[in-house]
Every structure is written in C-alpha cells, then in structure tokens.
Amino acid sequence: MKLTGAQALIKALEMENVEVMFGLPGGCILPAYDPLLDSSIRHILVRHEQGAGHMAEGYAHVTGRPGVAMVTSGPAATNMVTPLCDAFMDSIPMVCITGQVPTTAIGTDAFQECDTVGITRSVTKHNELVMSAQDLPMVIRQAFYLASTGRPGPVLVDVPKDVLTNTMDWYWPTDAEVVDSLPGYRPVTKGHPKMIKEAAKLLLSCERPVLYVGGGILKARAAEALRELAELTQIPVVTTLMARGAFPDSHPLNLGMPGMHGTAAAITAMQKSDLLIALGARFDDRITGKVSTFAPEAKIIHVDIDPAEQGKVRRPDVPIVGDCRLVIEELIKVIKDLLGAGEVQADVGPWRSRVSGWREQFPLAYEPSEPGEALKPQFCLEKLRDLAPKGTILVSGVGQHQMWSSQYWQFEEPYTWVNSGGLGTMGFSIPAAIGAKVGHPEKTVWAIDGDGCFQMTAQELVTASVERIPIKVAILNNSYLGMVRQWQEMFYEERYSEVYLSPEVPDFVKWAEAMGCVGIRVDSPEEVEPAIEKANSINDRSVVVDFRVDAREKVFPMVPAGFSNDDLLLPPSQNETRRFLG
Amino acid sequence: MSELQHHILSVLVENRPGVLARVASLFARRGFNIFSLAVAPAEEDTMSRITIVVDVERTPLEQIVKQLFKLVEVIKISELDPRQAVERELILATVRAGAADRGHVVELIQILEGKIVAVGSDAITVSLEGHPDKLDDFEDLIRPYGILELQRTGRIALPKLDRDVRTSAVKGNIG
Numbered sequence: 001m002k003l004t005g006a007q008a009l010i011k012a013l014e015m016e017n018v019e020v021m022f023g024l025p026g027g028c029i030l031p032a033y034d035p036l037l038d039s040s041i042r043h044i045l046v047r048h049e050q051g052a053g054h055m056a057e058g059y060a061h062v063t064g065r066p067g068v069a070m071v072t073s074g075p076a077a078t079n080m081v082t083p084l085c086d087a088f089m090d091s092i093p094m095v096c097i098t099g100q101v102p103t104t105a106i107g108t109d110a111f112q113e114c115d116t117v118g119i120t121r122s123v124t125k126h127n128e129l130v131m132s133a134q135d136l137p138m139v140i141r142q143a144f145y146l147a148s149t150g151r152p153g154p155v156l157v158d159v160p161k162d163v164l165t166n167t168m169d170w171y172w173p174t175d176a177e178v179v180d181s182l183p184g185y186r187p188v189t190k191g192h193p194k195m196i197k198e199a200a201k202l203l204l205s206c207e208r209p210v211l212y213v214g215g216g217i218l219k220a221r222a223a224e225a226l227r228e229l230a231e232l233t234q235i236p237v238v239t240t241l242m243a244r245g246a247f248p249d250s251h252p253l254n255l256g257m258p259g260m261h262g263t264a265a266a267i268t269a270m271q272k273s274d275l276l277i278a279l280g281a282r283f284d285d286r287i288t289g290k291v292s293t294f295a296p297e298a299k300i301i302h303v304d305i306d307p308a309e310q311g312k313v314r315r316p317d318v319p320i321v322g323d324c325r326l327v328i329e330e331l332i333k334v335i336k337d338l339l340g341a342g343e344v345q346a347d348v349g350p351w352r353s354r355v356s357g358w359r360e361q362f363p364l365a366y367e368p369s370e371p372g373e374a375l376k377p378q379f380c381l382e383k384l385r386d387l388a389p390k391g392t393i394l395v396s397g398v399g400q401h402q403m404w405s406s407q408y409w410q411f412e413e414p415y416t417w418v419n420s421g422g423l424g425t426m427g428f429s430i431p432a433a434i435g436a437k438v439g440h441p442e443k444t445v446w447a448i449d450g451d452g453c454f455q456m457t458a459q460e461l462v463t464a465s466v467e468r469i470p471i472k473v474a475i476l477n478n479s480y481l482g483m484v485r486q487w488q489e490m491f492y493e494e495r496y497s498e499v500y501l502s503p504e505v506p507d508f509v510k511w512a513e514a515m516g517c518v519g520i521r522v523d524s525p526e527e528v529e530p531a532i533e534k535a536n537s538i539n540d541r542s543v544v545v546d547f548r549v550d551a552r553e554k555v556f557p558m559v560p561a562g563f564s565n566d567d568l569l570l571p572p573s574q575n576e577t578r579r580f581l582g
Numbered sequence: 583m584s585e586l587q588h589h590i591l592s593v594l595v596e597n598r599p600g601v602l603a604r605v606a607s608l609f610a611r612r613g614f615n616i617f618s619l620a621v622a623p624a625e626e627d628t629m630s631r632i633t634i635v636v637d638v639e640r641t642p643l644e645q646i647v648k649q650l651f652k653l654v655e656v657i658k659i660s661e662l663d664p665r666q667a668v669e670r671e672l673i674l675a676t677v678r679a680g681a682a683d684r685g686h687v688v689e690l691i692q693i694l695e696g697k698i699v700a701v702g703s704d705a706i707t708v709s710l711e712g713h714p715d716k717l718d719d720f721e722d723l724i725r726p727y728g729i730l731e732l733q734r735t736g737r738i739a740l741p742k743l744d745r746d747v748r749t750s751a752v753k754g755n756i757g
Contacts, residue, residue: 117600122607126654129600146654184596184657308648 005133006031006164012140022052026072029099031164051431051460053083058435061418066093074112085123089422093152102162125153133168150187151306191322200334206275215242216280222325223414238266245411261403264362283313293564365571374550381408395433397453400482427456451477465516478551512544590662596655618736678728
C-alpha cells in the first residue's frame with residue numbers, strides 16, 4: 001500500500017492507539033494536518049504550543065499513556081522546549097511531532113527553520129530527524145516504545161515537509177523488530193534476586209526504617225504493591241511531591257511529604273532513620289537539603305529503573321535496578337519467605353510511636369484569619385479539599401500555591417495529583433489540567449494556580465471553552481510572585497525586588513468571562529464555601545475563582561536552600577515545642 | 583580537590599547521525615573538556631567506536647558513564663586502564679627545515695622512526711605513529727626547529743588480549 005509520509009504518520013499514530021493529540025498547525029507540518037481530518041484521532045487545537053506540550057503531560061500523568069503533541073517547525077518547536085524539559089525532569093511519557101523545513105532546505109536558515117533535534121537533544125529521552133518517508137512507521141513505533149518503557153520520558157520526532165509529502169510503502173514493524181532496531185536500549189525491569197534478598201534482610205533488621213517513595217512508584221503502577229509492603233512490615237511512608245497519592249494520606253503509616261516544605265514528621269523521620277528504602281526516588285536537593293547532613297545514620301536501599309540514579313547523590317548500601325512494582329512484589333515474597341523460615345523482624349513499634357508523636361505534635365499549621373482580616377490561602381485549600389467530589393484530580397502550578405496544595409490536600413488515590421516537580425514550570429497548571437480532564441472526562445479537575453502562574457498560560461482556557469473541556473481553576477491571588485516574595489522576606493531582609501504584580505489588573509473575573517468561563521471573585525472567608533459550591537455545580541464550562549488571599553502568608557515548614565534538614569523552620573506557633581522534635 | 587586524571591573511554595555506538603553530538607554534549611553540559619577524540623566505524627560498519635580521553639575526577643566520570651549508557655545509540659562502554667590497553671596515535675607535522683637545519687631534522691625523524699611524507703624548499707611534512715607518549719616526545723624534540731602546522735588524530739585504544747577483557751568484549755557483542 002502506497003501512502004504519503006503524512007498519511008503514514010497519522011496511520012502510525014492510530015496504530016499506537018493514540019486517541020487524542022494536542023497541537024497547532026503551521027507551514028511545515030501542514031501536510032500532516034490533512035489526513036488528520038479523516039482520522040479517528042481527536043485533535044485539540046491549542047492557543048500556544050507550550051500549552052499543547054503541558055496538556056500532553058497532564059494527559060500522560062493521569063492516564064499513564066504517552067501524551068502526544070504535534071506542532072510545526074521553528075518557533076513552534078522552540079515553544080515546545082519547556083514542556084519537553086518538564087516531561088524529561090519528571091519522567092513523563094510523551095511523544096512530540098514537529099514539522100521541519102524540507103530536507104533540501106535544512107541548514108539554509110529557511111523560513112521557520114531551527115535545529116530542533118539539536119535544541120531538544122538535552123531535554124528529551126531521545127529524538128530523531130526523519131530523513132525518509134519510508135522510515136516513519138519504525139521511528140514512530142520506536143518513539144512510543146522509548147517514551148513508555150524503562151524510565152519514561154519525552155521523545156521528539158522531527159519530520160521535514162518533503163518527508164510528509166513523499167510516498168512510501170506502508171508496513172508496521174513487529175515488537176521484535178522494534179527491539180532489534182534499538183540494540184543499545186535494554187532497560188532492566190527485574191531486580192537482581194541476590195540484591196532483593198539482601199534488601200529484605202536489611203529491612204527486617206532495622207529498627208528505624210522509612211519508605212521513601214518517589215514518582216517512580218506511580219510510573220511503575222506500584223501503589224498497591226507499596227501498600228502491601230508497608231502494611232506487611234509496618235514501616236512508615238513518606239511520599240515526595242511527585243508521589244503524592246501513591247499511598248493514602250489517611251493511612252496511619254503515612255507521614256506526608258518530605259523535603260523543603262515537607263511535614264516535620266516526614267523530614268525528621270528521614271533524618272533520624274537507620275534505613276531509607278528509596279523507591280523510585282532520586283534524592284533530589286529539595287528532599288535532602290544539605291546532602292552531607294542528610295539522614296546521617298541511614299543505610300540506603302535504592303530501587304530505581306534508571307541505573308544512573310544509583311549513587312548519583314547518595315551511595316546506596318543495596319542498589320536494585322529494576323521496575324518498582326516488580327521489585328517490590330519480589331521483595332514482599334522474599335520477606336514472607338524469610339519470616340516463614342523463622343526470621344524475626346526487628347521491633348519497629350517504638351519507632352512508629354515516635355514518628356506518630358511527631359505527626360501529632362507538629363501538624364501543618366497556620367493562623368486562621370480573624371473576622372475582617374484577609375483570606376488565608378490555606379483556608380481556601382482546606383475548603384476546596386473538603387468540598388471536592390470524590391476522585392477529584394488536583395493540578396497545580398509552581399510556587400507557594402503548589403506547596404500548600406500538596407500539603408493541605410488529602411490524596412487518597414494515585415494519579416489524582418499533577419504538578420511540575422523537577423523543572424518547576426510556572427504556568428503548568430492550566431494546560432496540564434486541560435490535558436488531565438481530556439484523559440479523565442468523568443472526573444472533576446481542579447487547577448490550583450497563583451496569579452503569577454495564571455498569567456503565563458491562561459489563554460488555554462480559550463482552548464478549554466472551544467473544545468468543551470470544563471475545568472475549574474482556583475487562583476490563590478496575592479498579587480505577588482509569592483514564593484520569591486517569601487524568600488526575599490526571609491533571606492533578603494524584606495527587600496522586595498520585582499515581586500509585586502498588581503492587585504488591580506488584570507481583572508481575573510472579566511478575563512475568565514472573556515475566555516468563555518464563569519468568573520467568581522472571593523474576598524472574604526464567608527464567601528469561600530458558596531463560591532466553591534457554585535464552581536463544583538457548573539459542569540458545562542470552565543470556572544475561574546479568584547481568591548484574594550493574604551500576601552504575607554508563608555509556606556511552613558521550610559528547610560532553607562542549602563541548610564540541613566535538622567534546621568527546618570517550623571510554623572511560628574510550633575517554635576516553643578520544637579524540643580520535642582528529637 | 584582531588585587530582586584530575588586522564589581517563590580513556592571506549593564507546594561502541596550505532597553508526598548514525600547525531601550520535602557524536604549526543605555523546606559530546608554530556609561532557610559539554612558539565613563543563614568538562616574532551617582532551618582527545620577519535621571516531622570511526624568499528625568491526626561492523628553499522629557500529630562506530632569512539633575513543634574519548636577526558637580529564638575528570640572519578641566521581642563525575644562514573645555519572646557521565648552511566649548517562650552515556652542511557653543514550654539509546656550507545657551499545658557498550660569500557661573505561662580502559664592504560665596498563666591494560668594498547669594505545670596508538672598518529673601525528674602529521676610540517677616542520678621548518680631550512681638548508682642549515684635540514685640534516686638535523688631528518689636525522690631526528692629517522693631516530694624516532696617517523697616518515698617524511700612531503701618535502702618543500704624550507705619545510706618537511708612528517709608522519710609518525712605510535713604510543714601517544716612517544717608522539718609527545720617527538721613534538722618536544724622537533725619544536726625548537728619550528729612547527730608550522732600540526733595535527734594529531736587523537737588516541738585510539740583497545741584492551742590488551744588477556745582472558746578477562748576478551749570475555750567482556752564478547753558480552754558487548756551480544757548486547
């Protein structure tokens with residue numbers, strides 16, 4: 001069967017069971033948009049290419065399937081760099097198709113030409129410039145295979161215009177052919193039995209263990225296995241920013257989030273622990289604080305599918321390269337065998353009471369506002385949480401509102417939390433929430449945004465309106481770049497430099513209405529519940545709630561950058577009891 | 583700061599466009615200079631072998647090697663211990679050799695087993711192959727006469743044929 005490259009590209013995407021793609025056409029990718037008219041694939045037309053990328057990420061976050069974005073060459077490709085880098089840092093499976101100038105024009109500074117594979121090389125798991133239409137089916141198959149196996153990540157396929165218009169003989173490579181075509185790509189998924197046995201023995205022998213759970217647990221679909229392991233061994237769990245939802249917040253073993261703005265219990269448990277069982281976590285600087293003082297007495301079992309994470313920050317005592325789910329399942333088996341054979345687990349009872357004590361004595365805390373005082377952002381989040389329909393997906397931007405979201409939400413199920421962790425991309429939430437809603441149309445999706453973030457990508461609410469993808473947006477609007485303001489207040493002697501936005505413009509309610517959404521403004525605590533209830537009741541269009549919140553509010557606890565986790569700053573109300581954190 | 587040291591990496595890669603750029607950029611993003619680099623097709627023409635000499639501390643090198651291995655087109659990486667490897671390099675140099683010096687220069691080239699590949703009225707182009715240390719010596723000895731142009735190929739290296747290394751090479755071929 002003879003097809004044009006464009007037809008082959010779209011057919012290949014269909015063969016990969018792509019149901020939706022996010023994109024925006026332009027000169028070089030034009031040929032691919034023609035067969036799209038006859039395709040089963042739903043295309044969502046964005047207002048800015050960055051939006052397409054983050055939508056693909058949001059979709060991938062909640063479905064586990066690669067998100068697909070398609071844009072043209074040059075400026076469209078450069079607009080895609082941020083989402084690609086974001087997906088790369090957070091190991092999000094994504095396939096991005098970019099148009100390119102015709103092969104004969106490459107390198108001539110042709111109109112809308114840029115070196116896309118060069119520019120995106122360091123922000124993708126892999127990228128490929130396709131030089132012949134005949135190669136397209138194989139390259140697309142490779143892209144999906146690479147994006148979704150091993151440590152997931154973004155793959156970019158750059159397709160020159162003449163490759164799209166040339167003809168080719170259609171074929172569809174088998175799984176084996178795809179694997180054979182990538183001789184240098186052999187991800188290890190099954191953990192080494194000897195290492196797993198060693199890990200099991202170490203785990204049973206330690207008295208102060210902590211399960212340090214990262215985003216890899218979610219990528220490996222390992223939430224159930226994790227729960228079984230935690231309950232079998234009664235080891236407390238901390239879930240990183242990327243792993244919120246991987247273990248229920250209501251579970252008595254859950255200590256919450258560790259790291260720079262983690263709970264006192266999670267941070268301190270790691271610090272005092274004698275064994276960290278790191279599962280799909282990468283010892284990020286936001287977790288460890290000053291590395292040389294991080295968990296000084298802890299031995300490390302490190303399970304990660306990426307061998308390059310082993311020993312990158314902290315040398316593990318037991319490294320296990322493999323898929324988290326497979327490794328945990330094996331580990332559970334070995335532990336059960338050992339226990340069956342008479343081995344006895346060290347008593348973790350005293351440790352559990354100690355960490356529970358920290359959790360009870362040092363809850364998240366803020367000063368509620370007195371009548372007539374400004375609204376507290378944490379209060380808004382508590383109300384949003386309490387009134388959210390079951391299974392609500394929470395998506396956040398980056399900054400204070402992100403940390404409060406992660407802290408104050410109650411995550412009970414995996415894949416209900418979407419945020420930009422590694423790259424910290426402001427403006428992530430609106431497009432990512434749209435992508436998440438496309439992935440799960442039956443679920444309520446709340447985007448929590450800051451007023452700074454919102455102004456970076458709000459135009460995608462037009463996309464949401466036109467494409468009928470109703471999301472809900474809560475802007476925690478303090479008229480500041482809040483997190484930067486917090487750092488300037490705490491570490492730059494309150495010298496506020498270029499962080500004040502504006503309390504007057506934009507008018508977020510009018511802006512929301514102009515984009516086809518319902519806009520609601522909330523100034524006082526008593527307006528909060530009715531506004532949220534109204535937002536939750538509207539399901540035929542998007543809603544933007546502009547919460548005018550107290551700009552002086554800061555995120556606590558906090559481990560200042562470069563400081564030891566031992567020096568975490570508690571909310572002011574808990575300073576007097578600090579001595580109990582030992 | 584611990585001492586920087588020459589490390590020789592032998593990287594077997596797919597012989598495809600862009601692979602060298604991927605490999606090189608892993609060093610560039612960390613601010614590490616590549617001391618020498620040699621690339622050419624290997625035993626199978628679908629593969630190339632890249633020999634990289636870098637001055638890096640041990641810890642970052644380990645991380646780079648792991649990152650290199652993550653590149654989809656990288657098949658195999660070995661760090662070669664100079665004591666367990668054969669190393670070769672080729673130098674081409676055009677040396678000033680006027681009537682007064684010509685005899686000395688030619689004599690030096692003969693002693694070091696170089697070959698004269700071109701002769702001009704007041705210069706000689708010489709090629710010399712051997713261990714990189716030998717090439718360094720040659721450069722030092724010839725420099726006083728005046729080196730007009732010089733090009734070295736960069737080091738190439740293969741493991742010495744002892745039993746252990748042969749085994750690992752076979753594993754590499756399997757994948």
